[in-house]
Amino acid sequence: EVQLVESGGGLVQPGGSLRLSCAASGFPFGIYGMSWVRQAPGKGPEWVSSISSRGGGTQYADSVKGRFTISRDNSKNTLYLQMNSLKPEDTAVYYCALGLGVATTTRRDSWGQGTQVTVSS
Numbered sequence: 001e002v003q004l005v006e007s008g009g010g011l012v013q014p015g016g017s018l019r020l021s022c023a024a025s026g027f028p029f030g031i032y033g034m035s036w037v038r039q040a041p042g043k044g045p046e047w048v049s050s051i052s053s054r055g056g057g058t059q060y061a062d063s064v065k066g067r068f069t070i071s072r073d074n075s076k077n078t079l080y081l082q083m084n085s086l087k088p089e090d091t092a093v094y095y096c097a098l099g100l101g102v103a104t105t106t107r108r109d110s111w112g113q114g115t116q117v118t119v120s121s
Contacts, residue, residue: 020083
C-alpha cells in the first residue's frame with residue numbers, strides 16, 4: 001500500500017522559511033518521480049514542483065521559482081520542499097504526490113494527507 005506522510009508545516013511570518021518532508025513507503029520510491037501539490041482555501045489544487053526519480057531533474061511553478069527547492073533522499077525514502085521568502089499567498093495545505101507534473105493535481109489518490117502551511121504576520 002502506498003503511504004505518503006507529510007510533515008514540517010506550520011505558521012510562519014512573511015519572508016520566513018519552512019522545510020517540508022514527505023516519508024514514503026509501500027512502493028519503490030527510488031524509481032518514481034515525485035511532486036508537491038498545494039491547495040489554498042476555496043481554490044483548486046495547484047502543482048508546485050516535481051523531481052525526477054534520481055533527483056537530476058526538477059521543475060517549478062512560476063509562482064514559486066527561485067524561492068522553493070525540491071529535493072529527495074532515496075536512501076531514506078524521503079521527499080523535501082525547502083520554502084524560503086514565504087508570502088501570504090503561499091498559505092495552503094501542501095501534499096506530497098506520486099508522479100510528475102501538473103497531472104498530479106487530478107490524482108488525489110496518489111497524495112498524502114497533507115500538511116498546513118500558514119504565512120501570516
